[in-house]
Amino acid sequence: MPFDQIEGQESALTILRNALRGGRLAHAYLFLGPEGVGKRLTALTLAKSMNCQSPPAVGESCARCSSCIKIDSSNHADVIVVEPAGEVIKIDQIRELQRRLHYRPLEGGKRACIIDSADSLNDAAANALLKTLEEPPDETHLFLITSRPHQLLPTILSRCQWVKFRPLSVGHIVQILQKAHSWPEERAYFFASLAGGSAGKALTLSNRVDFQKRLDWLRTFSDVSRKTTEEILAICERVAKEEEEVNDLLELWKLWVRDLVVSKAQGEGSEGSGLRLINHDLAPEVAEEAKKYSFDRLDSLFTLISDIQKSIAQKANRQLALETLMLEMKKNSGGKEIYFGRR
Numbered sequence: 259m260p261f262d263q264i265e266g267q268e269s270a271l272t273i274l275r276n277a278l279r280g281g282r283l284a285h286a287y288l289f290l291g292p293e294g295v296g297k298r299l300t301a302l303t304l305a306k307s308m309n310c311q312s313p314p315a316v317g318e319s320c321a322r323c324s325s326c327i328k329i330d331s332s333n334h335a336d337v338i339v340v341e342p343a344g345e346v347i348k349i350d351q352i353r354e355l356q357r358r359l360h361y362r363p364l365e366g367g368k369r370a371c372i373i374d375s376a377d378s379l380n381d382a383a384a385n386a387l388l389k390t391l392e393e394p395p396d397e398t399h400l401f402l403i404t405s406r407p408h409q410l411l412p413t414i415l416s417r418c419q420w421v422k423f424r425p426l427s428v429g430h431i432v433q434i435l436q437k438a439h440s441w442p443e444e445r446a447y448f449f450a451s452l453a454g455g456s457a458g459k460a461l462t463l464s465n466r467v468d469f470q471k472r473l474d475w476l477r478t479f480s481d482v483s484r485k486t487t488e489e490i491l492a493i494c495e496r497v498a499k500e501e502e503e504v505n506d507l508l509e510l511w512k513l514w515v516r517d518l519v520v521s522k523a524q525g526e527g528s529e530g531s532g533l534r535l536i537n538h539d540l541a542p543e544v545a546e547e548a549k550k551y552s553f554d555r556l557d558s559l560f561t562l563i564s565d566i567q568k569s570i571a572q573k574a575n576r577q578l579a580l581e582t583l584m585l586e587m588k589k590n591s592g593g594k595e596i597y598f599g600r601r
């Protein structure tokens with residue numbers, strides 16, 4: 259069933275499926291929640307159910323009829339997606355939508371208009387859309403999708419029925435990545451852990467941080483006590499050029515410290531028991547590295563990294579912040595060199 263492909267949004271789906279089954283679908287919905295958690299997929303799945311030619315049950319869709327196939331390939335005349343052309347959704351795009359809404363649904367079913375990133379409507383476009391929301395055409399349902407509802411006009415917000423979407427659990431993201439992208443579990447779990455509740459972010463991150471880069475960054479963490487101050491400053495200068503790069507690096511190190519604590523807590527010789535490591539594929543390296551630190555030391559490193567993430571979010575000097583962190587990390591006694599990923 260297509261609705262089964264949407265993970266972790268039970269309460270939103272219950273509201274919408276009940277409305278669909280009861281023929282009480284509202285003319286305009288606002289789907290709000292973090293990016294990459296299934297809002298657009300839900301709107302498209304509803305559009306399929308509204309138009310399916312051989313639904314297996316009331317409010318379901320078959321995924322095989324010509325209507326379902328057209329929606330899957332973005333070719334259905336009555337399923338209209340409007341999204342930013344560049345940075346914003348412009349008034350011309352809304353006028354084109356309104357021109358199409360003058361006609362009855364072309365394929366005889368119900369029409370679904372999905373405005374994705376509705377917070378990108380510029381003022382003129384938002385005001386134009388307001389007219390459609392005030393007098394919604396027959397057989398038409400609008401789905402406004404946003405992760406930033408406060409950027410929408412209050413008059414638009416008040417004309418939509420709100421449905422909230424939640425951040426996803428790591429487990430749900432793993433399932434999505436494995437099902438939709440056939441990722442191996444190790445890879446899915448690692449990026450899901452980094453993604454802060456968004457399957458979309460896990461995918462974006464996987465394009466930015468490949469596995470080799472992760473090993474390089476963990477090696478830098480592990481070897482910092484053997485580096486000279488000059489070498490450390492050079493690394494900071496290089497990494498600090500890109501804000502995304504610094505953010506990814508800090509998040510990765512924080513999760514690494516978290517793994518060191520977990521490994522230490524589980525004790526030697528108990529691999530595979532208890533809490534799962536995020537860097538599960540590097541369990542031997544985690545166990546080796548954990549021996550170098552006390553719990554107190556790991557605790558203070560975790561706090562320091564979190565503080566630095568916050569100050570960078572508030573536009574502190576990235577290079578200076580990273581230098582502070584790495585020079586503090588260097589104070590650790592050292593210990594033996596660890597070889598990452600040598601298997």
Ligand SMILES: [Zn+2]
Nearest residue numbers: 310320323326
């Ligand atoms: Zn169908």
